[in-house]
Amino acid sequence: MDFKLKYYLQIADNALILSHRLGEVVSRGPYLEEDIANTNVALDLIGMAESIYEQAALLEDKGRTGDDLVYRRAEHQYFNANLVEQPNKDFAYILVRQFLMDAFHVYFLTELTKSKDEFLAAVAIKSLKEVTYHLRRSSEWMIRLGDGTAEASERTKIAIRNLWKFKFELFTESEADLIMKERGEGVDLKVVEKMWRQKVREIFFIAQLEIPEGEFIVGQGKSGNHTEYLGKILAEMQFLPTHYPDAVW
Amino acid sequence: MLTKELSEDQLLAEFDLKIASDIKIEPRDWMPEEYRNQLIRQISQHAHSEIIGMQPEGNWLNRAPSLRSKKILMAKIQDEAGHGLYLYSAAETLGISREQMIAALHAGKAKYASVFNYPSLNWADMGAIGWLVDGAAITNQVSLQRTSYGPYARAMVRICKEESFHQRQGYEIMWRMMQGTEDQKRMAQDALNRWWYPALMMFGPHDADSAHSSKSMKWKIKRESNDHLRAKFVNKSIPQAELLGLKVPDVKLIDEASGIYEHTAINWEEFWTVVNGNGPCNKQRIEHHIKAHEDGEWVRKTAIAADLKHHTN
Amino acid sequence: MNKEDNQGQLWEVFLQTKPGMAFKHVGSVHAFDKELAVQNARDLYTRRGEGTGLWVVSSEEIVAVTINEAEYFFEPIDKKIYRHPTFYNLPEGVKNM
Ligand SMILES: [Fe+2]
Numbered sequence: 001m002d003f004k005l006k007y008y009l010q011i012a013d014n015a016l017i018l019s020h021r022l023g024e025v026v027s028r029g030p031y032l033e034e035d036i037a038n039t040n041v042a043l044d045l046i047g048m049a050e051s052i053y054e055q056a057a058l059l060e061d062k063g064r065t066g067d068d069l070v071y072r073r074a075e076h077q078y079f080n081a082n083l084v085e086q087p088n089k090d091f092a093y094i095l096v097r098q099f100l101m102d103a104f105h106v107y108f109l110t111e112l113t114k115s116k117d118e119f120l121a122a123v124a125i126k127s128l129k130e131v132t133y134h135l136r137r138s139s140e141w142m143i144r145l146g147d148g149t150a151e152a153s154e155r156t157k158i159a160i161r162n163l164w165k166f167k168f169e170l171f172t173e174s175e176a177d178l179i180m181k182e183r184g185e186g187v188d189l190k191v192v193e194k195m196w197r198q199k200v201r202e203i204f205f206i207a208q209l210e211i212p213e214g215e216f217i218v219g220q221g222k223s224g225n226h227t228e229y230l231g232k233i234l235a236e237m238q239f240l241p242t243h244y245p246d247a248v249w
Numbered sequence: 250m251l252t253k254e255l256s257e258d259q260l261l262a263e264f265d266l267k268i269a270s271d272i273k274i275e276p277r278d279w280m281p282e283e284y285r286n287q288l289i290r291q292i293s294q295h296a297h298s299e300i301i302g303m304q305p306e307g308n309w310l311n312r313a314p315s316l317r318s319k320k321i322l323m324a325k326i327q328d329e330a331g332h333g334l335y336l337y338s339a340a341e342t343l344g345i346s347r348e349q350m351i352a353a354l355h356a357g358k359a360k361y362a363s364v365f366n367y368p369s370l371n372w373a374d375m376g377a378i379g380w381l382v383d384g385a386a387i388t389n390q391v392s393l394q395r396t397s398y399g400p401y402a403r404a405m406v407r408i409c410k411e412e413s414f415h416q417r418q419g420y421e422i423m424w425r426m427m428q429g430t431e432d433q434k435r436m437a438q439d440a441l442n443r444w445w446y447p448a449l450m451m452f453g454p455h456d457a458d459s460a461h462s463s464k465s466m467k468w469k470i471k472r473e474s475n476d477h478l479r480a481k482f483v484n485k486s487i488p489q490a491e492l493l494g495l496k497v498p499d500v501k502l503i504d505e506a507s508g509i510y511e512h513t514a515i516n517w518e519e520f521w522t523v524v525n526g527n528g529p530c531n532k533q534r535i536e537h538h539i540k541a542h543e544d545g546e547w548v549r550k551t552a553i554a555a556d557l558k559h560h561t562n
Numbered sequence: 563m564n565k566e567d568n569q570g571q572l573w574e575v576f577l578q579t580k581p582g583m584a585f586k587h588v589g590s591v592h593a594f595d596k597e598l599a600v601q602n603a604r605d606l607y608t609r610r611g612e613g614t615g616l617w618v619v620s621s622e623e624i625v626a627v628t629i630n631e632a633e634y635f636f637e638p639i640d641k642k643i644y645r646h647p648t649f650y651n652l653p654e655g656v657k658n659m
């Protein structure tokens with residue numbers, strides 16, 4: 001597969017699958033204002049994914065649309081990180097997953113604004129404003145969760161313990177990452193990781209949360225290897241186009 | 250602070266005068282207890298309807314067949330959450346808290362529009378809900394912009410502005426379905442058949458059988474009668490259905506010359522069955538809401554307990 | 563009100579829709595602290611990008627005049643019509659005034 005197309009898909013798939021998970025909790029928020037805030041994040045992410053898929057479809061040049069890329073790809077053709085497909089076990093899982101991804105997006109997109117690929121640079125500039133807001137929101141929630149009631153702190157620690165192993169994958173380079181970086185069109189994930197670590201440390205410190213020890217490298221989403229959850233997400237998401245292949249919606 | 254000492258009768262006379270001259274009643278004004286209670290009942294019911302109404306659409310959110318439709322549906326459902334918020338706030342100005350309203354909903358003491366106790370069974374339901382259910386709601390809400398209670402009227406103005414895209418997105422879904430495959434057309438007609446009567450029932454019982462209507466009209470809480478609004482809606486919707494190539498169930502043309510339609514008898518027995526808790530989804534809808542509320546309890550508690558003041562500034 | 567579990571305090575929201583315009587009351591919102599109040603207000607009242615500025619203030623801090631008091635609060639001021647520019651008869655031809 002074309003490395004550039006692959007790079008586009010890695011970015012868009014992360015945003016899409018994460019927004020899908022957030023979509024699952026619409027009407028299930030802890031209180032209404034939070035429900036609305038969560039939906040705003042999901043909408044921003046879908047918007048970002050959509051524009052990248054459309055451009056990816058043009059790059060691919062096989063007469064497919066952005067929607068075809070979303071609705072007519074199988075599990076192993078998805079390149080999102082395993083982290084974003086992890087289920088919404090409770091509000092702590094949702095917010096820890098969100099915080100880790102928001103921080104990733106902020107530093108990843110910051111680097112991407114310098115891309116020689118004009119399209120990617122433009123997407124990065126636009127989306128950076130949105131994810132900066134997301135990070136502010138999820139950082140504050142980490143503090144409310146970590147430094148609030150004992151129950152919240154306990155739940156948050158459990159979520160961190162179980163999600164932490166998936167974060168390493170964000171910074172492991174795929175071939176597409178490597179080539180794009182060398183061409184000055186992609187980002188250096190080492191730089192992103194450094195900034196990311198700093199932010200996570202800072203917020204965890206304020207929130208009185210601990211970074212788990214050990215480096216467990218789990219997940220190879222960039223190679224199309226996923227947890228069991230992605231298959232079910234796609235089964236639901238792709239139901240109509242799969243069941244009625246001739247329909248235009 | 251100085252206040253005018255007025256007797257109950259004088260206050261009532263002043264209140265009636267305000268209503269008669271279309272001056273809005275504001276939260277800190279004197280008002281008869283019955284007016285206050287009637288408003289709390291109606292506004293909280295309206296707020297709950299917006300919130301419970303998120304569920305039948307939420308049922309298809311993760312199965313939306315295109316990114317465009319997914320985005321639109323998500324924004325639409327989010328708007329309904331916002332409408333619920335505006336209305337809860339309007340009700341709160343009358344001295345009831347949001348918690349009390351939620352508790353009443355969970356206890357089955359507060360009602361919501363019974364239309365949301367029907368299931369959404371195929372993608373065209375997203376079209377039918379936007380077109381007919383939001384359409385019926387808009388017909389009602391446009392008239393409520395002139396309601397006598399200030400905060401309620403202002404919430405309605407804001408809501409009506411936002412509603413303008415809801416009905417259009419629903420109609421657009423129906424249009425796309427009718428341009429599509431036989432399966433899609435079947436879904437569209439099926440959705441219309443299932444949502445038509447529930448949408449008509451949204452206007453409430455016939456004027457003659459409506460328990461709260463006359464007082465509501467007198468106090469200008471309600472500005473147009475149930476039957477009047479329902480007829481308006483029927484006559485708006487039929488030509489829209491025809492344009493789509495859909496057939497509205499059981500309507501008849503009562504005035505050929507002016508093209509006025511009338512719906513046939515509504516099954517009020519079904520209406521009351523659903524209102525009284527035995528519709529297909531009543532239990533499911535309330536359980537969903539209770540679960541979210543209970544799952545969220547620890548989150549609300551930690552938000553109260555956490556003191557962000559010494560961390561941020 | 564249950565202090566242990568509630569929906570947060572009430573805040574009043576003021577929105578500026580264009581730079582330089584006055585902030586206008588648009589409604590209220592629930593939140594547990596200042597940060598959430600301003601974020602919740604943003605998410606609720608600027609979903610269509612209608613804002614350039616946003617204030618929130620705790621509803622408890624609002625002091626209001628009741629309609630019954632309004633008569634003596636506002637009417638005396640209304641009598642000082644000489645405060646209004648239209649009170650004055652100026653010779654025709656005077657400009658930029
Ligand atoms: Fe609504």
Ligand SMILES: [Fe+2]
Nearest residue numbers: 329383412415
């Ligand atoms: Fe609506």
